[in-house]
Amino acid sequence: MIGTDLDAARTVLEDLTALRPCAGVPSDIAALCADVSQSVISETFPGALVPVIDSAGAMQIDVAAATMSDWRRLKPVLLAFAGPTLTGFDGLPESFAASDPVGARLQLAAPAVTAIMRLPGDDRARVAALRAVLRARDTLARAPELQRSAPVPTSWLLARFQDFLNVGRRDGATGILERLRSELRLDALNVKFLEVQLLAAFEDWRSIVALPEFPSLCVARRTPAITAILLEALYRTYIAGPFDNGDATGTRSSYTRDVQGFVQSMGITAPPPALGAGGWRLLGLEILDDPGRQDWRAALSDQAPDLGWIADLLPVQASIEPQQVEVAAPIDVARGALIQAGAVDSVDLLADAMAAMARLSPEELELLRETMPFRPIVQVTDNLASIAPPTSWVAWLDRTAEPAFADALEIARRGKDEWAIGASTADPVAVHTLVAALEKVQGDPLAAERTTQALPYLVAWLQRDKDFPCAALSPIYGELLTLFALGSARGATVYESSQVLVGALLAGGLDQKAYRDLIADTDEIAGDGFGVDMIYWVLELVENFMNSATPDADAREAFLHRILARIAPIIGRLTRLQRIAVTLLSRELGWELPVSPTSDVAPTDDGLASRLAGMRITIYSLTESSSRQAKAALEEISSSVTVDINADHSGSARLRALAENSDLFVMTWLSAKHAATDFIRTHRGNRPLIYSQGKGFSSMLRAIEDFLRS
Structure with a gap:
């Protein structure tokens, strides 16, 4: 199936069928072509195969894979069943020709990889090739479940949800929320x-x-x-x-x-x-x-x-004389703590209740076990084997190596909101202690894995600091970014929250050594190569470095050139908006994208121009230079789109008019003022309002493109 949305895949198949890609061929070949095209909506097939006759009468099969993972599954099977002996397929990716209507429609689904299987001119050989392709499809359909993606644990989905919230990806967070709801995870x-x-x-x-x-x-x-x-x-x-x-x-x-x-x-x-x-x-x-x-x-x-x-x-609060203070009995303290823990779902209150119970005699403890309403919460503490949950990140990190600490991620999810952050910003000893705890977990595989999965919660906790980003916490930011890099090297998800830490470190100012370490970690997270789905993430990284002061201009230039060089092999598969963004950033660096046989074919029409035509879009951001760049990129795609930019700090007549009359309103999440955002929401009503996660123009383009594609 092309993509993960069955309804969208069915729409693609309907559009392809309307194009009549195999018109004029014998009926037996036409039937085989229709059967092969069903791969577009097959939930067991990793991609799409669509036969088509070109204007010269030659037949080929357009191949599209939604992700690199799908391509890795699909390529060896196609080579085995219908390789060079039956078709012209050699396993190499290839862009669709601009004159290929089927390829143009498949491109609208934003595949990660495209390829072409050229069929012989003889009808008998074509039948053999098509039947071989069908056998390949059926083989993949019968493949054991082990070859499919492992189910994603609920704890990972919750971490991903927090990751999207950290960077203002409302669409991503909403998608996770809908999945949790539809799959009855919670x-x-x-x-x-x-x-x-x-x-x-x-x-x-x-x-x-x-x-x-x-x-x-x-x-x-x-x-x-x-x-x-x-x-x-x-x-x-x-x-x-x-x-x-x-x-x-x-x-x-x-x-x-x-x-x-x-x-x-x-x-x-x-x-x-x-x-x-x-x-x-x-x-x-x-x-x-x-x-x-x-x-x-x-x-x-x-x-x-x-x-x-x-x-x-x-x-005025009445003063309490020392002699008026009465010390409560331990069992009364325990009762009060248990009532609090039962009324509020709090890690800290549960820890307080367990600590109070630990001071009771066996007789008092047994009395609580037999008395309502204390019995349920006492049973909960018994299930925890009398080990109080951690009440700080340092205590949490010390427990991550314990195999029995199975609820580590759930405690981290709650701790991000309950554990104090203010004291850490003012105490160098507290900062050093937390950095040492983060370094320690890297030596234990289980502790490192749990900490990597909890990174979005750690970033959310840091963002609670009223002074975020805080230069005093730069050692913590740097250590967490190193964990992001190590997680990326182990194949873990590249969390969006890594952008938050990169921005915090750059904003705080770094010496040359720390700056080079930051580049090394960021380089590791980006990886040796990336797919189309990572382009905007990479572009936001590039913008962040370009817009921040640097103690080592040569190191920054070399790093940014390496990043852009990794984009070159996939430039032909990017959308027009992505290509424009890459071109704008490249020009600022004085760098021209190389033209190669696999990238010099301009992508077919991805439909963005037609969707933008006639629209009125407003971009609200206090970073006006980025707004102007986004405006220029949109107008380059469609001459009939109207793009207004605004940076008013509070409600104004012009901002109200834009909020009420624009077809689409884009709000930059990180640079918007509260008074203005409330004003915009009030006058926007139910009309489309979307958020870009960063201050750069690539974030704005990403938000607009995601909205138009949805």
């Missing part, structure tokens, strides 16, 4: 929590509150991170307007009318970690309405900058 509540996390990553607060399940989410057992998101969504939707205007009466009225019921239904006993300014303000408003909430007062006393003018209205 229960409905956890899928909904992931949807909330996705919407929060793009600050789409109103959509969170508008979810039909929102009231249920407020009363469900949640992680602290989800609680913080729900509070922030309520604040941004109902309270931010009057609060920003300093309207105390309007703020308190909106809170009582629209928000208070939700906050009270959440049953919050302690402010969750990573609570945003909006969440703190809601807790402050609740104290104003109920001064008896002394359980929050101590936490709020340190949050005056986040509370704003609410801090001046809060009641």
Whole structure:
């Protein structure tokens, strides 16, 4: 099958059938051609085979493989059944001719590899060749399941989901979410929590509150991170307007009318970690309405900058004399900790409960085991063999080499939101300790594999730092990038989050040695060669290096030339938009793409020009030079496309007009201001709004092309 979407493959087959590629041949050959063409929609066939008669009457079979993996499966079988003895196929990739309508249609599916099998001119020989190709197809269909891709574990899909969120790939994260939902990998509540996390990553607060399940989410057992998101969504939707205007009466009225019921239904006993300014303000408003909430007062006393003018209205916390403090009995402390762990899905609270239980006598522990509502959570702790889960990344890394640490990725997924990040930025000793722990795991295969799979969570944890990227954390960024490189060498997925670390290291400034190490790691991640699906990832890397200061210009130039040289062999298979992006970057480096026999054939029409024709596209980015480059690339493809660029820091009449009237609106995720993004969403409505993950023009082109292809 060409691609992974059966519906899209069926559309391709219908279009090919309408072209009548084998018109005029004898009926027996026509029947064989139709049978061979069914490979386009065969879910067991790694690619597509389509016979076609050219204008001179010669017959050939156009071959297309969606991925390099498919090509590696397909090529040896075709050579074995219908190689040079029956056809002109020698196993080498070959571009389709510009005059080949079948090839033009297959190109629209963006195959990774194309080839041509030329058939003899004699009808009898053609029949033999076509039958041989059918036997090859049937052999692949009967191949054992072992030759197919292994099922992807749910934990890997969740890591990939986080990876897309780290770089603002909303389309990619949405695709993973739909897969988790359709394959029933998670229960409905956890899928909904992931949807909330996705919407929060793009600050789409109103959509969170508008979810039909929102009231249920407020009363469900949640992680602290989800609680913080729900509070922030309520604040941004109902309270931010009057609060920003300093309207105390309007703020308190909106809170009582629209928000208070939700906050009270959440049953919050302690402010969750990573609570945003909006969440703190809601807790402050609740104290104003109920001064008896002394359980929050101590936490709020340190949050005056986040509370704003609410801090001046809060009641003064009564001082507690030392003699008034009563020390609770160990069993009461354990009961309280168990209630907290049962109400909130938190790694840290579970660790606290297990620590409290460890201080009990055997009799007290047995009493808790037999008493409701403590029995279920005590059973959970028993299942963990009384080993408390880690409460920091250093502790997590120390456990990764243990075979029994089977829930390592799940704990990492939760730890990214719960474990403190602020202390690490100010303490060189903490930075050194974490770097040493990361270095240590590289010596153990199991620890290294688990850490590689958890890299998106580590990057997400670092991005929680208000000062990200922080120069003091550069050693951590560098060590994580080395792990990305080692994972790539072992064949692990090249995570998009590696771009985040490259950008952070370049922004922080590096000496010559560190810069050369960065180039070496990035070179390793990119690999010796890459397919069409990695082009935009590579182009974003190139842009990042070109737009950042360098302590070693010669090393950077050599590296960028190596990267571009690896693109040359596949330039003929790139889309027009990708080719334009490569050409623009090459010109900036003073480098001309070499012309080779396999790359000098311009790709056939990929349909982007016709889809862009007549469209009005707006690109919103504070990096105007990148916006102008993206505008030039789009206009080069279609003279009738209208591209507007905007960099207003807040709402304006022009930005509103663009949001309301554009056919497609592109927002640069990393360089957009909150006021402007909220303004755009408000006036955009349900019309298409997409996000580019980086500040460079190649990210913008990637987002537009992905949207047009979908």
